[in-house]
Amino acid sequence: MHHAVLDEWSRRESALHRRDPRAKTAALVVFLIVVTTSTHNFVVLGPAYLGMLVAGMAWARIPPAGALARAAVVLPFSLVFAGAVALAGDPQRAVLLAAKSYVSAAAVLLLVATTPLPALLRGFEGLGAPRFLLMVAQFLYRYLFVISEEAQHMRAAALSRGGGIRAGRTRFRAAAGALAVLFARSHVRASDIHRAMLARGFEGHFRLVRNLRFGLADALFLVPAAGFPLALRLALGGGV
């Protein structure tokens, strides 16, 4: 599963993994803005941006080939729209759109592949995102596996009962019933989780094993990580 691999990558050890999530998030945002606003010379800039990301992946000791392949999930959407743009008579722009979306996706991937999600979300909280929303996102991520597995079991059960064979009203209602059951189970699970949390003295936020600390190393990381793509873009990427 996609997120299982990411989860494993994000828990490895490297200098990039150890950087404060806020520093990495700031570097990502700068990088994404640089990519999306580059209008000229993308033939040179695109590979250069991608090169930086690959260097980051190698530094973080995550396999660049695997990470780049994973970033390709963005392509079905971008290629459809790029195709439309090409049909409208602007093939250059079509390539640019697809390339930008791919490089951006690879950059996001590098961030989540070097930062465990709880630490990342805690970093967002430090940057001012509403805590309630982040807690919801955190729970969502934690129970994604569990609920998905339940859905897979239900699907396998329905298929083995012959549910996949014919379309029709009955089958539609059966699927709706299955979703309703999944909903009810998720609901019950949520209240179980809540009781368990209360029993363990939950006080409103998750704790990290290690508290966030924005140190000198993070500042030193941020300067080239944000500055290098920015300088490249200002030098070659056309008017601001």
Place this chain on the structure above:
Amino acid sequence: MPMHIPDGFLDTPVWVGLNVAALPAVGVLARKAQKGFDHSRTPLLGVMGAFVFAAQMINFPVGVGTSGHLIGGALLACTLGPAAAAVTMTAILAIQALIFQDGGVLALGANVMNMAVCGTLAAYLPYHFWGRGRWRRAAIFLGGALSVLVGALLAISELLLSGIPMPGAVLGVSLGLFMVSAVLEGAITVAVVGALEGMQPDFVHQPSGRRSYVLGALASAAILLSVVGVLFASANPDGLEKLAADVGIASRAKTLFATPLADYEAGFFESPWARKAGAGMAGLVLMFGASVLLGRFGKKRSV
């Protein structure tokens, strides 16, 4: 067929503007969703978000050999209420953008406005007004369909505003697909809400049935923001100019995009239709955001 816009597609004013609009909207909705509940609300919303993800694995047969799945905004609005549904959808979009590279990070504000804020509010409106009487099933169906249509049309209009040219044929085909998936979402939502009520009625959120304030707020916000929308769209004419050049879109999109606010444009532009359309869509974006805010504040006061 949800439309998650990736990074690199939107023009800088478009994604910046939508992020600026999304931040306060989500902030207010988050506070509203949290209100009156202790921490029990957090696991519920999170697990329900996971449920929406997992629900994509349950296929609904559409015709021979094809199937669709639930998108979820309307179902969440009917069960958790609109504010909680919007927060849950926002969390879903954030996780999709971060972990699954489905939708961009800079474009997150746009996707949140399209699907989580406007889509969910649009899904809830018919349920709010007609969710109690004999039109209940129709209201739920309409909500499901609207959640998909509003999200998709906003996304398309943002892409057009960003100057991404789309030939008329492509636009026509995608609008057709959106219609199909809107009808499907409506049908799935009705069926699942019905099944849930058969199982345990308190899973489903009952609409309060208060009418006046929210509607008034919506109407005044529409007028106010259509003006703002005109200014916004005319300040950003590049994409619109290119859009106007393509006559193929014009005939098709005019009716769809321009009708909601066209009447408010009081002729102080030489009004190529594209400006109207752009103004209408931009106004719609702002209107939905503001009506969420106004609606929330209005409700709070009347309680």
